[in-house]
Amino acid sequence: MTSLTEVRPAQRTAFARYRHSLWLLTKRDLSVRYTTNALGYVWSVLDPLLMSLIYFFVFVVVFKRGDRAGEDPYIVYLMAGLLPWTWFNSAITDASRVFAKESKLVRSVSLPQTLWVARIVLSKGIEYIASLAVLAVFAILYHAPLTADVAWFPVGLLLQAVLVYGLGLIVAPLTVFYKDLERAIRLLLRLLFYASAVLYSPTQWPDHVHGIPVRPILQLNPLTGIMSLYRSAFWPQEFNAFHVIVSAVGSLVILGIGFLVFRRSVPAVLKEM
Amino acid sequence: MVAVDSTPVVGTGGSGHVIEVSGLGIRFKRNKRARRSFKDLFAGRRRRARPDEFWALRNVSFGIRRGEAIGVVGRNGQGKSTLLKLIAGVLIPDEGSVQVRDGVAPLIEITGGFVDDLSVRDNVYLTAGLHGMTKRQIDAKFDDIVSFADIPGFLDTPYKHLSSGMKVRVAFSVITQLDEPILIVDEVLAVGDKAFREKCYARIEQLLAEGRTLFFVSHSERDLRRFCTRGLYLKKGELVMDGPIEDVIDRYNADYNMGSTPPRAGA
Numbered sequence: 001m002t003s004l005t006e007v008r009p010a011q012r013t014a015f016a017r018y019r020h021s022l023w024l025l026t027k028r029d030l031s032v033r034y035t036t037n038a039l040g041y042v043w044s045v046l047d048p049l050l051m052s053l054i055y056f057f058v059f060v061v062v063f064k065r066g067d068r069a070g071e072d073p074y075i076v077y078l079m080a081g082l083l084p085w086t087w088f089n090s091a092i093t094d095a096s097r098v099f100a101k102e103s104k105l106v107r108s109v110s111l112p113q114t115l116w117v118a119r120i121v122l123s124k125g126i127e128y129i130a131s132l133a134v135l136a137v138f139a140i141l142y143h144a145p146l147t148a149d150v151a152w153f154p155v156g157l158l159l160q161a162v163l164v165y166g167l168g169l170i171v172a173p174l175t176v177f178y179k180d181l182e183r184a185i186r187l188l189l190r191l192l193f194y195a196s197a198v199l200y201s202p203t204q205w206p207d208h209v210h211g212i213p214v215r216p217i218l219q220l221n222p223l224t225g226i227m228s229l230y231r232s233a234f235w236p237q238e239f240n241a242f243h244v245i246v247s248a249v250g251s252l253v254i255l256g257i258g259f260l261v262f263r264r265s266v267p268a269v270l271k272e273m
Numbered sequence: 274m275v276a277v278d279s280t281p282v283v284g285t286g287g288s289g290h291v292i293e294v295s296g297l298g299i300r301f302k303r304n305k306r307a308r309r310s311f312k313d314l315f316a317g318r319r320r321r322a323r324p325d326e327f328w329a330l331r332n333v334s335f336g337i338r339r340g341e342a343i344g345v346v347g348r349n350g351q352g353k354s355t356l357l358k359l360i361a362g363v364l365i366p367d368e369g370s371v372q373v374r375d376g377v378a379p380l381i382e383i384t385g386g387f388v389d390d391l392s393v394r395d396n397v398y399l400t401a402g403l404h405g406m407t408k409r410q411i412d413a414k415f416d417d418i419v420s421f422a423d424i425p426g427f428l429d430t431p432y433k434h435l436s437s438g439m440k441v442r443v444a445f446s447v448i449t450q451l452d453e454p455i456l457i458v459d460e461v462l463a464v465g466d467k468a469f470r471e472k473c474y475a476r477i478e479q480l481l482a483e484g485r486t487l488f489f490v491s492h493s494e495r496d497l498r499r500f501c502t503r504g505l506y507l508k509k510g511e512l513v514m515d516g517p518i519e520d521v522i523d524r525y526n527a528d529y530n531m532g533s534t535p536p537r538a539g540a
Contacts, residue, residue: 108385
């Protein structure tokens with residue numbers, strides 16, 4: 001016991017500590033997942049892979065509308081949307097349970113509380129990037145060449161991380177006070193899935209249905225622009241500047257709201273722990 | 274407002290205190306478990322009866338100098354553990370402020386950071402890391418941590434397969450190796466067998482001798498007298514006495530223990 005002269009944790013900068021803890025928690029998430037499940041990696045791609053095959057079967061084999069739903073090859077088009085959707089969906093679902101699940105840790109370690117959400121965004125994001133290997137395999141099998149627009153991919157990643165983080169900061173504290181919100185969120189996520197351009201191209205949206213302005217409403221969904229950024233890697237015509245701008249503005253606004261909600265509710269959340 | 278200071282300068286401010294608590298207050302709902310549901314949310318403000326709240330702590334102010342050993346005295350539900358959590362930074366006050374100007378090793382819910390499915394080794398790195406140690410620092414301390422916990426041959430066992438006594442031993446030895454100048458202890462020592470308890474006590478005495486600041490909550494008079502020099506007496510969320518530990522214990526005993534029927538505590 002000599003080393004009080006060493007650099008103690010409290011003497012490092014807050015930012016260095018945050019980054020250090022974020023990385024530890026992210027690694028913990030990933031290693032728990034990969035040590036407790038023999039099929040670790042397979043599980044993270046199995047769900048989107050199976051869903052892609054199901055939608056392919058329904059739209060292409062049964063309804064024979066593969067030519068109209070999205071770009072060709074449709075199976076690659078589906079996966080390019082379902083893999084990021086899996087990130088979005090699982091991160092929001094986990095964020096809605098995080099304080100219930102990690103209450104022991106929250107009670108015992110004094111860390112910036114936003115870490116609990118940030119680490120979900122990061123670990124699920126890493127799983128998403130790892131799952132892209134499967135997309136690559138399908139792209140090769142079905143001859144879907146990459147274009148120069150793949151340069152938009154990091155922008156898509158960044159926007160999605162901002163959006164997921166913002167939404168996570170909103171749902172994580174609220175589910176502590178309103179238990180039923182967890183179920184409501186799962187329902188809303190399913191609704192959002194069909195409302196987002198995951199299964200089809202946003203060009204398929206009708207302008208009006210029975211006087212309801214469908215397209216103007218759905219265009220406000222920030223996921224649309226993110227999908228367009230990802231898909232432009234294979235189909236440059238999918239890039240839609242308007243959707244991307246809506247997406248960027250929407251994601252930043254949601255992140256701002258998220259910080260506000262989180263900061264105001266965190267003292268009360270800690271009392272419930 | 275909390276200001277848990279994490280700047281590189283380990284100063285003690287103008288006051289010479291490493292822990293500065295001023296006008297501290299925190300309130301809880303009386304019925305903690307009652308969760309509001311969607312029904313309340315949509316029922317409108319008038320129908321939502323404001324759940325009555327109480328102050329678990331109010332107007333608590335004191336300062337602690339480096340190297341002091343403080344014992345907190347009070348009956349159950351008088352705010353002792355709440356005060357500890359506020360100082361450890363896992364609760365945020367509604368009023369006043371807590372300033373901690375140095376690193377804290379909290380022996381509160383010590384097994385909290387441990388993950389059942391990971392091995393003991395991974396858990397040691399995880400928990401020490403979350404409390405701020407770098408990998409290199411943990412590497413250097415690893416053997417000390419493991420030998421203190423006295424669990425040879427269990428390093429690569431999943432944490433959930435340890436006995437509850439072993440779990441506590443591992444956790445205790447990680448937190449006390451953190452090398453932080455402030456130690457916060459919340460009756461964790463009540464667990465574990467007698468031999469290990471004595472080992473823990475010896476460890477805390479060693480840390481005190483090295484100049485650590487101790488903040489200790491216990492119901493055991495013997496432990497309080499053993500470690501502490503100064504006492505804080507909490508009653509119904511107020512700090513009613515701050516003085517030498519012997520005087521504080523005497524006052525506490527005069528209030529409650531001595532023969533007569535103890536008055537009913539408010540909470």
